[in-house]
Amino acid sequence: MRILHTSDWHIGRTFHGHSTLDALSTVLATLVEQVRENAVDVVIVAGDVFDSAAPSAACYPVLTQTLASLAETGARVVVTSGNHDSAARLGFQSALLRDEITVITDPATVGTPVTLVDEHGPVHVYGIPYLEPAIVRHLWAGVELRSQAQTMAHAFEIVRADLSARGGRAVVAAHCFAAGVDSTPGVEREIRQGGLDVVPLSTFDGPDYVALGHIHGRQQLSDRVRYAGAPLHYSFGEAGKPRGSWLVDLGADGLAAVSWLALPVPRPLATLRGPLDDLLTDERFAGHDEHWVRAEYTDATPQPDPMRRLQARFPWCATVVHLPENTMDDDAVGYAQRVRAARDDGEVIDAFLSHVREGEAASEAERALIREVLDARRVAEARS
Structure with a gap:
């Protein structure tokens, strides 16, 4: 069975005040074509489908069109909610969706899989929506759930118990901050308190593959536990990080192969640094006129109207920062x-x-x- 693991679409997120809906639609259309070309059986979207709990009206057609297009390829689609999503808004139409699309937002359904069958037998896809301990602890009386780590551990215990009774192979989709990941400061919304909500890697033991969401960069915690990251760059801190999805093959005995399917980057990101006059004229900065640009000018003093001047050369200059090259050390004289x-x-x-x-x-x-x-x-x- 072939599975495509994607996550963190963040439909509706802006990039320094600019809409990303058109760029995201283009990238997701490419993802749909990859599903068709690679004969994918199951597409997993591991949370943070929308960027906010109250997405604008323009966001819904992007999701509707993408899910419909994925279903038309013949793939089964399993979507879970993330910490950015409103579970109620994302899941309110789930009962009305076509059979090929399953949206999992209800914590009470943890341990109830979507089951598919190939020539080697059943494959159970378990979706775990984002679990906020204070909101879900009433569902499991007598279990201490004070951190996300405890909550995710309990959810996986439920999954393992169900899988033990059913037999077969299993894939789990979850949304959390796992131990050992490299996050992007200021990008992934904080869902940790100190170290309490970092989920240990051992929590994910059991399933043949664990499709994680929340971290925007591609990450491999083990052969069978991975983050796919976001399909777009949403911060200059993500520049250079590949965008794409994991293509996962399950054989008769479980995980057989995992490969990376790269997605196009509609507008690359570039951070340019130097004196303002150099940024405006130096040929070494040529070729960035179609890039998103973060300009860091190093003049000793602030310069007048730097954004307007830089946008004359770099139309997609999104942010300007004054970072003087030489700063005086504190001489203890205030x-x-x-x-x-x-x-x-x-x-x-x-x-x-x-x-x-x-x-x-x-x-x-x-x-x-x-x-x-x-x-x-x-x-x-x-x-x-």
Whole structure:
């Protein structure tokens, strides 16, 4: 049996204020073609289908079209909810969906698989929606569920017990933060408290393959436990990380092979660093005019209107950051102390300029202008 493992579509997420719906639709259309071309039997979407609990109206057609197209390939589709999703909104029409599509959002169904059969016998696909301990602990009286790690461990115990009774091969889809993963700071919404909610790798023992969601980058925790990551780059911190899905083959004895199916990147990400004039003119930055650009300009002082100027060269410049190349080490003399030590107004202004310019004091021309302005003010005060 052949399975495609994808996750974290985040339909409706913006990229620095720009909609990603068109780009995501294009990428998901490619994913559908890959399912058809590779004769995939089951498509698993391991959570975070939407980016928010209240997606806009424009998000629903993207999901509806993609699920319908996947079903038309002949594949069975199993979708679980993630921590970004509203389980109620994602699952409210699940009973009305065509037989080829199963959306799992109810924690009470943990341990009830979608079962398919190939020439080697049954394959049970268990979907575990995102489990918030405070919300689901009432379902399992007498079980201590204070962390996500405990909750996921209990869910897998239920799965293993059911699988033991049924027999056959098994695949589990879950959404969590597993031990040993490399996350992208500021991207994956925090679902941990200290180390309590990091799920140990041993929790996933038993099934032939575990399809995880939540981490946006491709990760392999073992041959049989993996993250597929998101189909788009949603942060400059994800630049360079491959986008795609895992193609999983189950043989008669369980996991037989896993390969990577790459997805296209509609607009690559680039972080460019240098003085603003270099960013605007230097040929070494040529070729990025169709990229999403994060510009880090290193001038000693903030420059006027950098975003407008950079977008004239890089139309898809999404963010500009001022990161001076040379910053003064703290000399234990604070700005307030330097002001108090100043002997006149000129030195006060010079201390201010040095402070806001990361150590660059006024030039001789600037000092001359300052003296001229201060002298004019003293003359005016004397005449008043």
